[in-house]
Amino acid sequence: MKYKCVDCHSTEVVEDRHRREVYCSKCGRVLSSAPPYYDGNGEYIDYPYGIILG
Numbered sequence: 090m091k092y093k094c095v096d097c098h099s100t101e102v103v104e105d106r107h108r109r110e111v112y113c114s115k116c117g118r119v120l121s122s123a124p125p126y127y128d129g130n131g132e133y134i135d136y137p138y139g140i141i142l143g
Contacts, residue, residue: 101115
């Protein structure tokens with residue numbers, strides 16, 4: 090997937106799989122992230138990068 094920064098319009102975008110973020114290496118804007126999923130019972134589930142719930 091080709092990303093382009095919405096702030097500085099740079100295509101120098103980094104995909105950090107450890108932090109589960111896609112961010113611009115020029116200005117630092119986070120373009121996409123995968124936060125832990127809250128299950129409603131006080132538990133957070135850490136799904137792998139790319140999982141879509143719904």
